[in-house]
Amino acid sequence: MSDRFAFSLDATDGPARTGRIETPRGTIRTPAFMPVGTAGTVKGMLPGSVAETGADVLLGNTYHLMLRPGAERIARLGGLHKFMNWPGPILTDSGGFQVMSLGALRKLDPDGVTFRSHIDGSRHRLTPERSMEIQRLLGSDIVMAFDECPALPADRARIASSMRLSMEWAARSREAFGDRPGHALFGIQQGGLEEDLRAESAEALRAIGFDGYAVGGLAVGEGQAAMFGCLDYAPEQLPADKPRYLMGVGKPDDIVGAVARGIDMMDCVLPTRSGRTGQAWTRRGQVNIRNARHADDPRPLDEHCTCPCCRGYSRAYLHHVSRAKEMIAGMLLTWHNLHYYQEIMAGMRAAIPAGRFAAWEAEFHRLRAEGDIAPL
Numbered sequence: 001m002s003d004r005f006a007f008s009l010d011a012t013d014g015p016a017r018t019g020r021i022e023t024p025r026g027t028i029r030t031p032a033f034m035p036v037g038t039a040g041t042v043k044g045m046l047p048g049s050v051a052e053t054g055a056d057v058l059l060g061n062t063y064h065l066m067l068r069p070g071a072e073r074i075a076r077l078g079g080l081h082k083f084m085n086w087p088g089p090i091l092t093d094s095g096g097f098q099v100m101s102l103g104a105l106r107k108l109d110p111d112g113v114t115f116r117s118h119i120d121g122s123r124h125r126l127t128p129e130r131s132m133e134i135q136r137l138l139g140s141d142i143v144m145a146f147d148e149c150p151a152l153p154a155d156r157a158r159i160a161s162s163m164r165l166s167m168e169w170a171a172r173s174r175e176a177f178g179d180r181p182g183h184a185l186f187g188i189q190q191g192g193l194e195e196d197l198r199a200e201s202a203e204a205l206r207a208i209g210f211d212g213y214a215v216g217g218l219a220v221g222e223g224q225a226a227m228f229g230c231l232d233y234a235p236e237q238l239p240a241d242k243p244r245y246l247m248g249v250g251k252p253d254d255i256v257g258a259v260a261r262g263i264d265m266m267d268c269v270l271p272t273r274s275g276r277t278g279q280a281w282t283r284r285g286q287v288n289i290r291n292a293r294h295a296d297d298p299r300p301l302d303e304h305c306t307c308p309c310c311r312g313y314s315r316a317y318l319h320h321v322s323r324a325k326e327m328i329a330g331m332l333l334t335w336h337n338l339h340y341y342q343e344i345m346a347g348m349r350a351a352i353p354a355g356r357f358a359a360w361e362a363e364f365h366r367l368r369a370e371g372d373i374a375p376l
């Protein structure tokens with residue numbers, strides 16, 4: 001284990017990369033998928049179970065934790081790792097994105113954003129300096145710069161002005177973060193789907209200097225083809241010797257397509273959220289376990305899967321508990337979904353050094369195209 005933050009690339013296969021991020025709290029194998037622990041919990045999972053799925057790092061949400069239970073309270077209680085009993089690395093977002101998507105009556109100015117809590121209507125303010133302070137109070141290992149991003153589609157002028165404001169905030173985030181050995185600060189590239197704005201943003205971030213770089217402002221409604229179009233150039237505008245993080249992505253095929261284009265880290269609520277609504281992700285695509293076809297099916301979700309859900313429970317049982325809204329339905333499907341996501345990551349991490357990423361990717365798509373197993 002390292003006493004500092006460091007990234008090393010082990011192998012590349014085309015734009016796809018595999019490597020490791022060393023932190024004082026453990027190693028993150030890349031490409032990495034980060035389960036989302038929104039409010040200090042990966043919903044329905046014990047931290048040890050999340051680790052068992054193969055996750056090396058969790059994501060925590062600044063917006064949710066600052067409102068409830070409060071960053072200062074978590075700091076008094078020993079920090080987020082101790083509070084939620086997750087000893088491994090934690091990445092926290094800056095709060096900016098969720099203020100824009102969840103906060104009420106938000107008012108953006110050049111210094112920051114003022115908003116009302118979606119929980120109790122109380123008034124709050126986030127600035128680059130306050131976001132850095134909150135993420136330090138939480139004890140985050142990987143801190144994200146505070147930024148602003150418009151929902152797509154947006155016109156070019158709005159995307160450009162928003163990106164330039166985010167670059168000013170990135171510099172202020174860097175200044176406020178200071179020198180914290182063992183902790184990393186990531187900058188966030190913006191610029192929508194405009195290649196030249198993305199290049200300008202990457203240049204501004206490089207000039208400031210960060211420990212890692214995120215591709216921000218994607219997966220906000222532009223669709224997969226447009227997102228992949230942007231990822232055909234955006235990652236390579238960023239430094240090759242630092243981790244590249246695609247925020248808020250995505251479905252299994254989004255993740256594989258992103259890694260194919262040079263992304264090292266991703267996070268998404270999809271495997272956990274869909275687990276709570278009866279949706280499972282398998283090698284053969286998406287399964288709605290609430291569908292009547294599963295009511296008498298004694299087979300597991302995926303006979304090749306080694307997760308506790310697939311080893312111990314039938315589709316018929318999962319169908320029953322999901323329909324009956326039993327807690328175990330969300331727990332088992334979440335476990336399976338996270339296990340499957342981590343299996344995808346492990347498969348890519350093995351394929352890249354062997355120089356067979358393209359073959360792995362083709363097999364991934366071939367199985368998905370077959371669709372779910374036929375009903376009995």
Ligand SMILES: [Zn+2]
Pocket residue numbers: 301302305306307308309310311336339
């Ligand atoms: Zn499974």
